[in-house]
Amino acid sequence: MSVSINIKNIVKSYEEVEALKDIxxxxxxxxxxGFIGPDxxxxxxxxxxxTGLILANRGTININQWDVVxxxxxxxxxxxxxxxxxxxxxxxxxxxxxxxxxxxFNTSMEENxxxxxxxxxxxxxxxxxxxxxLSGGMKQKLAxxxxxxxxxxxxxxxxxxxxxxxxxxKEFWELLKKMQKREITILxxxxxxxxxxxxxxxxxxxxxxxxxxxxxQQIVNDFExxxxxxxxxxxxxxxxxxxxxxxxxxxxxxxxxxxFVTSANPTKMQEKITSFxxxxxxxxxxxxxxxxxxxxxxxxxMNKTTTSWTKEKK
Amino acid sequence: MRTIRYILQKEFIQIFRDxxxxxxxxxxxxxxxxxxSYTATFxxxxxxxxxxxxxxxxxxxxxxxxxxxxxxxxxxxxKASYDKAKEAVAKGDADQFIVIEPHFxxxxxxxxxxxxxxxxxxxxxSAAGLMAxxxxxxxxxxxxAILIKKLPLHFSGMPIQxxxxxxxxxxxxxxxxxxxxILVLLITIIALFLSSMNxxxxxxxxxxxxxxxxxxxxxxxxxxxxxxxxIIAMVDLIIGLLVARFWFGIIIFGNPLLxxxxxxxxxxxxxxxxxxxxxLTKTMQQSMFISWFVLxxxxxxxxxxTPVESMPLWAQQLNMVNPLAYFIKINRxxxxxxxxxxxxxxxxxxxxxxxxxxxxxxxxxxxxTS
Numbered sequence: 001m002s003v004s005i006n007i008k009n010i011v012k013s014y015e016e017v018e019a020l021k022d023i024x025x026x027x028x029x030x031x032x033x034g035f036i037g038p039d040x041x042x043x044x045x046x047x048x049x050x051t052g053l054i055l056a057n058r059g060t061i062n063i064n065q066w067d068v069v070x071x072x073x074x075x076x077x078x079x080x081x082x083x084x085x086x087x088x089x090x091x092x093x094x095x096x097x098x099x100x101x102x103x104x105f106n107t108s109m110e111e112n113x114x115x116x117x118x119x120x121x122x123x124x125x126x127x128x129x130x131x132x133x134l135s136g137g138m139k140q141k142l143a144x145x146x147x148x149x150x151x152x153x154x155x156x157x158x159x160x161x162x163x164x165x166x167x168x169x170k171e172f173w174e175l176l177k178k179m180q181k182r183e184i185t186i187l188x189x190x191x192x193x194x195x196x197x198x199x200x201x202x203x204x205x206x207x208x209x210x211x212x213x214x215x216x217q218q219i220v221n222d223f224e225x226x227x228x229x230x231x232x233x234x235x236x237x238x239x240x241x242x243x244x245x246x247x248x249x250x251x252x253x254x255x256x257x258x259x260f261v262t263s264a265n266p267t268k269m270q271e272k273i274t275s276f277x278x279x280x281x282x283x284x285x286x287x288x289x290x291x292x293x294x295x296x297x298x299x300x301x302m303n304k305t306t307t308s309w310t311k312e313k314k
Numbered sequence: 315m316r317t318i319r320y321i322l323q324k325e326f327i328q329i330f331r332d333x334x335x336x337x338x339x340x341x342x343x344x345x346x347x348x349x350x351s352y353t354a355t356f357x358x359x360x361x362x363x364x365x366x367x368x369x370x371x372x373x374x375x376x377x378x379x380x381x382x383x384x385x386x387x388x389x390x391x392x393k394a395s396y397d398k399a400k401e402a403v404a405k406g407d408a409d410q411f412i413v414i415e416p417h418f419x420x421x422x423x424x425x426x427x428x429x430x431x432x433x434x435x436x437x438x439x440s441a442a443g444l445m446a447x448x449x450x451x452x453x454x455x456x457x458x459a460i461l462i463k464k465l466p467l468h469f470s471g472m473p474i475q476x477x478x479x480x481x482x483x484x485x486x487x488x489x490x491x492x493x494x495x496i497l498v499l500l501i502t503i504i505a506l507f508l509s510s511m512n513x514x515x516x517x518x519x520x521x522x523x524x525x526x527x528x529x530x531x532x533x534x535x536x537x538x539x540x541x542x543x544x545i546i547a548m549v550d551l552i553i554g555l556l557v558a559r560f561w562f563g564i565i566i567f568g569n570p571l572l573x574x575x576x577x578x579x580x581x582x583x584x585x586x587x588x589x590x591x592x593x594l595t596k597t598m599q600q601s602m603f604i605s606w607f608v609l610x611x612x613x614x615x616x617x618x619x620t621p622v623e624s625m626p627l628w629a630q631q632l633n634m635v636n637p638l639a640y641f642i643k644i645n646r647x648x649x650x651x652x653x654x655x656x657x658x659x660x661x662x663x664x665x666x667x668x669x670x671x672x673x674x675x676x677x678x679x680x681x682x683t684s
Contacts, residue, residue, distance in 0.1 A: 051527050076529045087524035091328050103320040104528040146524070 002030040002185040003064045003078065003154045005050070010059035012045055019045040020056070021208040027187065027201075032180045034199030035189040036294065041205040043189035044084055047158050050187070051081045063154060077105070080152035082143045084159040084189075090132030094123055094142055097131055098149060105150030116145045118178055122171070137168030144175065155179060157188045161195065173198050193295035204298050211301040216294055223292040223300065225249050226266035229257040230273060232282040241280055245273065250303050259296060260287075317530055321538025325512075329542060339508070343500040343550050347557055350496045351489050358444045360388040364399045364411040367392055371419035373460075377430070380456055381412070386448050403435050410434045410445050422460070482567075482650045489562055494649040495618040495642045497554040498580075502612070502638060505547040505581050507605055509588030513539055513680075514601040517592075536677055540585045547581050548574070558649075567652030573645065576662060580641045583669035587637070590676040612638045640665045 005027040012020040020042045027033045035043045048054045050061060052072040061068040066075050088097045095109075098120070102109050113120070123141050126134065131142060140160050147155060157176075161169040173195065180186055188199070196202045197216045204211040204219070212219060232238050239258055242251045249261025262269045266289045277285045330336060363381055367374050382389035390408055393399040399411040413431040415421075422428040432449045436442035516522040525535070551574070558564045566573065587608070595601040614620075615629060616638035622630060633639040640661050647653035655662070 053523065053526055073529065076527060079527065081524070081527040083520065083523045085520045085523070087520045087522075089324070089328065089521055090519070091331050092324070096324075096327060100320060100324050101524075101528065104317060104525075104530050106316075106529075143524075 002183045004029045005154075005185070005187075006060075006062040007046075008060050008062075010046070010049060010056045010061065012042075012049060012054070012056045019208050020049075023059070023208075023210055025203060025210060025213050027185065030180065030183055030185055032176060032186045032188070032198075032200045034196055034202040035187065035205055036191075036193060036196045036202050036298070037189075037205035038191055040207065042208040043205060044158055045208075047081070047156050047187070047189065050156060051079060052076065075154075077150070078153045080147035080150065080155045082140075082147040082155075082157045082160055084162065086131075086139050086143060088131050088139075088143060088146060091130060093128050093130055094134070095127040097142060098145055101146045102149045107150050109149065112149055112151050115151055115182060116148045119145045119148065119175055137164045137172075140164055140168070140172060141175075144172075148179070153184060155184050155186045157186070159189050159191065161190055161192065169195075193293070193298060196294040202294070204294075204301060206298075206302060206305070209305070211298070211305065219294060219297050220292055223297050225261050225263040225300075226269075227290050227292050227296055228260040228262065228266065228270060228273065229254070229286075229288045229290045230260050230277075231257045231284070231286040232277060233284045234282065238277075238282065241277070242273070245276060250299065252299060254295070259290075261296070261300065315534075317534045318537045318541070321530075321535065322541055325538060325542040329546075339504060339546055340550065340553070343504060344553060344557055346500060347493070347496055347554055348561070351493050351562060358441050358448075359386060361386055361410055361445050361448060362390055362408045363387050364390050364402055364408045365392050366394070366396055366399045366411060366413045368416040369414050369418035373419040373422055373428075374414045377414065377453075377456055380452050381449075384448070384452060400433075403433065406435075408435075410449065412449065490564055490650065491646070492618075493558045493562055493564055494645045495616075497551065497558065498638060498642050498645050499613060499616075499618060500554060501547045501551045501577070501581065502584050502641075503609065504550055505543055505584040506588045506591075506609060507602075508543040508546070509540055509585045510591040510595075510601045510605045511598050512543070513589065513592040514595055514598050518597050532680060533677060536589060536680060540582075540589065543588075544578075544581050544585060547584075548578065551577050564649065566649050568648035568654070572655060573648045576641065576644050576648070576665070579662070579666050579669055580637060583637045583665065583672055586669060586672035586676050590672065590679065593676060593679045593681075612636050615639065616642050618642055634664075635668075637665065637668065 007023055007025050007027075010020050010023040011018070023042075023046065035041075035046065037043055045054070049056045050063075050068060052068055052075065055069065063075050063079075068075060089100075092100065098116075099109055102112070109116075119141050123134075123138055123145070126138065131139065134142065144157070144160065147157070161172055164172065169192075176186055176188065177198075190196075196204075196219075199216060201213065201215050202219070203213045214222070230238065230242060235258070239251065239253065242258060242260055245260075249263060251258060251260050253259075260269075260273065270287050270289060273287050274285055277287075329339075365378050365381070367378065378389070381387050390402075393402065393411070396413055399408070399413070402408045403411060411433050413433070415429045415431075418428045418430075430453065432446065432453075434442045434445050434449075513522075516525065555566065555570065555573070559566065588605070591601055591604050591608070595604060615622075615625070615633055615636050617633075618638070622633060622639060622643075625633075644653075644658045644661055644665075647658055651657075
């Protein structure tokens with residue numbers, strides 16, 4: 001029995017900053033839902049409102065039939081929350097932390113061992129070590145165990161993979177997939193765009209606004225235009241030169257290549273760029289048509305909102 | 315209720331695991347009790363005295379002998395002139411000097427009166443009062459001796475005989491007076507600081523965030539947080555009483571259980587104040603600062619070092635909200651006077667009401683949601 005969530009017109013401001021600007025969305029039962037966005041997008045604020053740690057200025061959130069403000073007691077019983085900052089007791093051992101949180105939820109480690117088994121087994125060899133001396137990845141696994149110990153039906157994870165090495169991140173996502181099979185609705189936030197593909201649906205967020213909410217595949221499919229990945233021997237002047245080509249899209253760095261977005265025919269544009277760069281005496285030129293990833297979509301959305309915002313101002 | 319037990323368990327694991335905190339909680343109060351009880355004394359011993367004897371007669375020498383023979387005085391010797399003596403006091407080399415006028419002995423015999431000038435360094439007012447009183451009492455005795463010697467047949471004693479007796483602390487022993495007060499001070503420091511810092515520590519480290527999403531109830535959390543420090547402070551008090559008994563030889567005249575009972579209520583009040591401070595602050599630094607500020611005012615107004623009766627009326631009224639003032643008073647009454655519950659029941663009920671009110675107020679003020 002997992003839960004569904006209905007978020008309606010949530011607004012939250014801290015003194016002068018508007019952290020959330022009218023957020024509305026629904027999350028289906030048993031979904032692995034990702035909130036993707038850079039720091040300051042409002043992901044943590046939204047999670048803190050969901051868990052009842054802070055109150056929204058306006059709007060309502062229902063988790064199943066329960067209101068997060070009025071029925072916080074019921075919600076706390078079925079929710080597992082893992083804050084972005086490691087919040088367990090550094091001076092208690094792995095096992096002591098886990099037992100303490102189990103007891104606060106009126107259960108025991110043994111009772112729900114089945115659920116945390118996959119996670120806990122990875123840290124069990126260090127169960128007598130103090131939480132403070134664990135590595136980043138281990139800390140996150142312990143925090144996940146503690147969030148799971150009371151068999152929650154809703155799991156809220158705030159940037160669980162931030163600051164964790166690539167292997168641990170991969171393992172962590174595998175664990176989440178396993179948890180999802182236990183009929184738990186999972187909300188996870190991350191600043192890493194490439195993790196979006198691992199979620200059922202994602203919400204792209206920026207500056208307190210939702211850019212879009214959809215499946216990662218659909219977001220990619222909806223990408224307007226085409227992307228050409230451009231590479232040459234001198235990358236720095238390349239960016240400036242490409243910007244001189246008239247296009248209605250963006251040009252930006254993307255890893256080792258530059259992404260050139262265009263709404264024109266990609267094959268023609270490909271030829272145009274190649275000849276333009278040859279003229280400019282570049283060597284090792286490569287211009288390839290590629291399939292966009294979430295990050296490209298995010299930048300396109302960002303570009304769209306900033307231009308419309310600039311227009312509004314004018 | 316079970317939840318409180320789990321929090322207590324957790325708190326004690328943390329306290330006992332902290333290798334630097336535990337000795338501080340247990341040992342430092344004892345060390346402080348030992349040091350403070352010897353040093354926080356009002357007694358003036360060994361007043362450094364200079365004499366300007368302008369007479370150099372038998373009588374003047376007799377008088378000087380009375381001073382140099384007193385255990386309260388350390389006789390530094392003579393100076394040739396008033397100015398020289400003044401200079402010595404100005405430099406801080408002497409505390410007091412007496413000037414014996416020329417022809418002191420002759421005047422005493424012929425005119426039946428002689429003059430002596432006493433000058434005391436009064437930088438510290440209360441100490442100066444004591445030093446002057448010492449000098450006057452020595453001179454009075456000297457006066458009496460002259461009368462007996464000169465008029466042995468007619469002298470039948472002074473018209474009014476003063477015989478004083480000092481109750482509850484017959485030897486005027488300051489340690490006896492100070493130890494109960496300092497004991498109160500120490501358990502107050504322990505209880506106030508630990509409680510005000512502990513919840514703030516959870517805030518600062520962020521652990522409160524994880525705790526706040528559990529179904530734990532506010533009063534369970536607060537009880538779990540305050541009870542350990544209540545226990546620690548009580549243990550400290552018992553250790554302190556044992557030190558008072560076996561090191562300082564102070565016998566508790568009243569019922570020690572009555573004392574512990576009052577302390578148990580008093581500590582609830584102190585812990586509630588600590589809790590209140592922690593609801594006001596976000597960091598341990600802020601909480602530390604406020605705790606110190608509050609404590610210094612409480613201590614200085616409490617009557618530990620200066621008698622409450624000599625404070626201005628508004629300050630005495632302000633002491634109505636000073637928990638230390640109540641408990642130092644009650645504690646001294648029980649330990650030194652052997653007071654029974656009836657003797658201080660009014661103060662006790664005020665203390666109890668204050669503790670309950672403060673605890674309710676702070677608990678209501680503490681919020682899980684921001």
